[in-house]
Amino acid sequence: MIKRQDIPHNHEFFELFYVYSGKCISTIDDVPVEFQQGDIGLYSPKAVHCMKTPDDGDVVINVLIRKNLFDQTFLNMADDNDLITGFFMDALYNPNSNQKHVIFKREQTTIAPSIIIQMIYEYQKNDVFCQNILSAYLVCLLSDLARSYTNRLSHVPMHRNNLPxxxxxxxxxxxxxxxxxxxxxxxxxxxxxxxxxxxxxxxxxxxxxxxxxxxxxxxxxxxxxxxxxxxxxxxxxxxxxxxxxxxxxxxxxxxxxxxxxxxxx
The missing domain is CATH 1.10.10.60 (Homeodomain-like)
Structure with missing residues (x-):
């Protein structure tokens, strides 16, 4: 869970957060963005950011994805023609990339919130099957976000002939x-x-x-x-x-x- 307020930082992980209830304000590159209940943010390791939850009832779920775990997941996703794979690839390997985050509003996601909740339940079990199931959930989560991201971009046409x-x-x-x-x-x-x-x-x-x-x-x-x-x-x-x-x-x-x-x- 996110603390009431933190300081600007980055780390070696990909960071995904989900606003379970209330809202939060996340600042990246000195630009504050307000996230409402149901919104999801995805930050690359290069993203210097901080977050605060204004009210006591605000609940934000935080998921950190190790680079080596991403490597395994990336290979499972690489067959698909999606842009979020490109986001990960750039964030992980390209030192000159300016692409540091992707934001998913509540109306743009489908089953991703449900998958995140299931991942929490599974993490708490901590049995011999836990890691394999969490890895499978991660593939489903990133694939669903990729679908949402691609669908969003498909509605961005060129000025003539509506070419997405x-x-x-x-x-x-x-x-x-x-x-x-x-x-x-x-x-x-x-x-x-x-x-x-x-x-x-x-x-x-x-x-x-x-x-x-x-x-x-x-x-x-x-x-x-x-x-x-x-x-x-x-x-x-x-x-x-x-x-x-x-x-x-x-x-x-x-x-x-x-x-x-x-x-x-």
Missing amino acids: ITSLLSYINEHYQTITLEELAEQFHYSTRTISNFIQRETGKTFRETLQNYRLVHACQYLSKTDISLNDLPELVGYSQRSTFERAFKEYFHCTPAQYRKNHQ
């Missing part, structure tokens, strides 16, 4: 091996400048960064779930040279593909 950002991202993910900005613009009948600006405005990333994220996500899947040769992998995920792929991979994950496979397979 999720359609662009789905197309990039489906054609990540060979897609170019010019081909994407031609496919959706916009100029390259319009497409590029729209992607950056709605995701906080350039087209090149977005494409690289999808390629690296798929590379992680191949490394953790298959025995494909490290010589064949770069071309499979869209890189023409192994050196270019390994440089991008190491810059993002701070380890080589071989080391990643050893740690996660």
